[in-house]
Amino acid sequence: MAELAHGVHRPRSFIARYVFSTDHKVIGIQYMITAMFMAIAGGALAMIVRMQLAWPGEKWRLLGKMFPDGVEGDIMKPEFYLSLMTMHGTIMIFFVVSLALIGGFGNFLIPLQIGARDMAFPFLNMLSFWTIVPACLIMLGSFAVEGGAAQAGWTAYPPLSAVGAAVPGSQWGQTLWILGMALFIASFTMGGLNFVCTILDQRTKGMSLMRMPITIWTLFISSAIGLLAFPPLLAAAILLLFDRHFGTSFFLPSGLYFGNGLLPNSGGTPLLWQHLFWFLGHPEVYVLILPALGITLDMLPVFSRKPVFGYRLTVYCLYAIAALSMIVWGHHMYVSGMSPYIGEFFAIGTLSITVPSAIIGVNMIASLWGGSLRFPTPMLFTIGTIIMFGTGGFGGIFLGNATSDIQLHDTYFVVGHFHLMIGGVTLMAAFAGVYYWFPKMFGRMMNETLGKLHFWVTMPAFYVLFLAQHFQGLGGMPRRYFDFDKFEYLQKVAAANLHVSLTAFVLGAVQFVFLFNFFWSAFKGARSVKNPWCATTLEWTEASPAPHGNWGEQLPEVHRWPYDYSVPGAAEDFTPQTAPATVAPVTF
Amino acid sequence: MERRSGLILAIVIWLIGAGVVMMGARTWLPPLASEHGAGIDAMINFTMTATGGLILLGHIVLGLFVWKFSRQDKITFRLAGPRMERRWSLAVALLVAAIAEGGVLVIGLPVWAKVYDTASPANALIIEVTTEQFAWNVRYAGPDGVFGRADPKRYSLDNVLGQDPDDPAGRDDIVDLNMIHVEVNRPVLIRLRSKDVLHGFFLPHLRVKQDSVPGMKIDFWFVPNKTGSFELACAELCGLGHYEMRGVLVVMTPDEFRKWKEEKRNG
Numbered sequence: 016m017a018e019l020a021h022g023v024h025r026p027r028s029f030i031a032r033y034v035f036s037t038d039h040k041v042i043g044i045q046y047m048i049t050a051m052f053m054a055i056a057g058g059a060l061a062m063i064v065r066m067q068l069a070w071p072g073e074k075w076r077l078l079g080k081m082f083p084d085g086v087e088g089d090i091m092k093p094e095f096y097l098s099l100m101t102m103h104g105t106i107m108i109f110f111v112v113s114l115a116l117i118g119g120f121g122n123f124l125i126p127l128q129i130g131a132r133d134m135a136f137p138f139l140n141m142l143s144f145w146t147i148v149p150a151c152l153i154m155l156g157s158f159a160v161e162g163g164a165a166q167a168g169w170t171a172y173p174p175l176s177a178v179g180a181a182v183p184g185s186q187w188g189q190t191l192w193i194l195g196m197a198l199f200i201a202s203f204t205m206g207g208l209n210f211v212c213t214i215l216d217q218r219t220k221g222m223s224l225m226r227m228p229i230t231i232w233t234l235f236i237s238s239a240i241g242l243l244a245f246p247p248l249l250a251a252a253i254l255l256l257f258d259r260h261f262g263t264s265f266f267l268p269s270g271l272y273f274g275n276g277l278l279p280n281s282g283g284t285p286l287l288w289q290h291l292f293w294f295l296g297h298p299e300v301y302v303l304i305l306p307a308l309g310i311t312l313d314m315l316p317v318f319s320r321k322p323v324f325g326y327r328l329t330v331y332c333l334y335a336i337a338a339l340s341m342i343v344w345g346h347h348m349y350v351s352g353m354s355p356y357i358g359e360f361f362a363i364g365t366l367s368i369t370v371p372s373a374i375i376g377v378n379m380i381a382s383l384w385g386g387s388l389r390f391p392t393p394m395l396f397t398i399g400t401i402i403m404f405g406t407g408g409f410g411g412i413f414l415g416n417a418t419s420d421i422q423l424h425d426t427y428f429v430v431g432h433f434h435l436m437i438g439g440v441t442l443m444a445a446f447a448g449v450y451y452w453f454p455k456m457f458g459r460m461m462n463e464t465l466g467k468l469h470f471w472v473t474m475p476a477f478y479v480l481f482l483a484q485h486f487q488g489l490g491g492m493p494r495r496y497f498d499f500d501k502f503e504y505l506q507k508v509a510a511a512n513l514h515v516s517l518t519a520f521v522l523g524a525v526q527f528v529f530l531f532n533f534f535w536s537a538f539k540g541a542r543s544v545k546n547p548w549c550a551t552t553l554e555w556t557e558a559s560p561a562p563h564g565n566w567g568e569q570l571p572e573v574h575r576w577p578y579d580y581s582v583p584g585a586a587e588d589f590t591p592q593t594a595p596a597t598v599a600p601v602t603f
Numbered sequence: 604m605e606r607r608s609g610l611i612l613a614i615v616i617w618l619i620g621a622g623v624v625m626m627g628a629r630t631w632l633p634p635l636a637s638e639h640g641a642g643i644d645a646m647i648n649f650t651m652t653a654t655g656g657l658i659l660l661g662h663i664v665l666g667l668f669v670w671k672f673s674r675q676d677k678i679t680f681r682l683a684g685p686r687m688e689r690r691w692s693l694a695v696a697l698l699v700a701a702i703a704e705g706g707v708l709v710i711g712l713p714v715w716a717k718v719y720d721t722a723s724p725a726n727a728l729i730i731e732v733t734t735e736q737f738a739w740n741v742r743y744a745g746p747d748g749v750f751g752r753a754d755p756k757r758y759s760l761d762n763v764l765g766q767d768p769d770d771p772a773g774r775d776d777i778v779d780l781n782m783i784h785v786e787v788n789r790p791v792l793i794r795l796r797s798k799d800v801l802h803g804f805f806l807p808h809l810r811v812k813q814d815s816v817p818g819m820k821i822d823f824w825f826v827p828n829k830t831g832s833f834e835l836a837c838a839e840l841c842g843l844g845h846y847e848m849r850g851v852l853v854v855m856t857p858d859e860f861r862k863w864k865e866e867k868r869n870g
Binding site: 094097166167168174178183267269270273275283284285319320322327350351352362363366369373374377378384385386389405410412415416417418423426475478489490493495496498499501502503504580581583602603 | 632698843
């Protein structure tokens, strides 16, 4: 028992406890707060983007003072706009949603929900977090270098991203982007490896795989996809670095002409980058969206007081989505110059993902059937997630189809679609998760009134904002345009930009209600009881917040699946996973 | 309390569903001006109708469940058996497979195959478009039907396409900037090249989009079937002038086109 006693021992010093901590709960919260910090940065970039689109050519005195190079004479330059949208995308995808869902919830929940004392490799876990911190600083700092932050889009397609003369941001900004991404991938690989090992190896007695909450399933599968998909991007990023600084030609063909001179490169092709990038890029959206779906499916039983519908099939569907996600990357490249015959394969493959996705969607709605619904803030956001997943998912049928994608590719339809999916679904679910697990993190409840205000502004605003962009895209409005004044055919659809921007400002502003609620409640919120939601999963059998080492002398023993709500004959309408069959019948 | 929340939420869900369908029912696509575009529009319209129906149905059902089951304090249905789960999943799988896979196989890919897997008709007008930051360089072969030699090594500010002045085949070539003139109802074959970065050849009214890639020569064709001027936009991020990389496709009657060519050659 020496090992166990050591595990329970709580570090004394402030630094070991809260800064360089190896406790998965602290690391999870560190990830989450880092994600919130980066969300403020990434959100601010989006707001500046929307300012330009609402009032092109307007003078911005404050911005002119903050960014004298990018907003020269108080007027925004197109290259600065490209930095804004490039870094908004990069930060939101990799440094907000990935950090919050995978780093935050993954670290916080995995040991607590499978009955482990900590991650399999606590030191690696700490290292993973502290690798992210410099990555964040490098990304933010890249705005300060000459030429500004990267400007080639979050997809960083060469030659734009490979040749310094192509765009000002491809001087030092793009190099820093590559370094930041490399650190991110290193961190994610450490984290992902840790997640997979922990889930496979550290489950407590009785916690068979088919007794795991779906959140854990999704984190497991997401980590596995991430581990397979991220290394190729790292390789690609290193090749790009070589093309940029050491004269190689992986992505650069002969005949490139910049600034009245021919480049010496020859033999490479820009399409190679696109393949490598999307080989990661597409699985990455599933890495993000699966945990969101997991959280949603785990929230539904708690607030409907009945088991989730279709647990087994959901798990099979998750596997199917994971497998398919690895072989459909080419649907981002239908009109890229890739062979059209391969396009046909990717179209058929991509659209087959609708089948497992739709089954999961219907399982969510069906989980409500016959339940006794309650609507505290986490449940409201859960319903919001389902709405976004439905509408956003159907948008994917347009884009996965090569034929309709000819018209819609690189238009605002794509922008609207991925914002609903990897913005809306993931953030709604993350909010639901924060409101729900907050008492587990801090022993206090978040304020319900503020939470409801947050939901009732966020959900409709998010939906209207990005639905509108779908229609602008159908009207042929190309993405990544600094302004839309140059084209006659765009005048009608682009007129909506003002309204879209105003909605975006409302959406941005109301997030401060959430941030205030989070930090205020962490110190001043009402004290929570041990199991405030009357939930069945393991984390609620321990004190809130859980002690270092999570469990007392004995690890918990699991006797049933996580959804034994309203078991016939049981004393209460929830039966914890630790309750043996003698207390209430095991129903699954 | 739960009843009131449930009802409000349900009403919002229904409004969202109705709103999406009302918006989707409006005309959004730019007016069509090409032959194959009808197939692309059919694909988009089919998907709009099918997903619009599913979105409406989904929101009605979700709202109904939210409203109905917020009104009961005790659950009325608990756990579905494996058979029931499988049956529901199968029904859903078949429905969306029919819409998504059925749509792409029956409506989508035949159009795709016509656009990309079929050689252009013999009478096609061949036009070379070479993109650069931030312009469309357009070249016609002239009466001999042969393009003169061009080589990146000769690129200069005066010779943007790197044409060889000694090649007799190139003497009658017509070179133009940001303007593409074509004949109505005659197939157009675009031979797309790029000098620097990726660009995207996007004719929204003709449902044409193709990236240009340095190091590659990409051929594609379409048949404009309406006369008039149609804007050409860059669809692939190409740098700080991306938003103003505008061109115009002028679709003319055969007579007008002949006159234009003569003027161009004489001027």
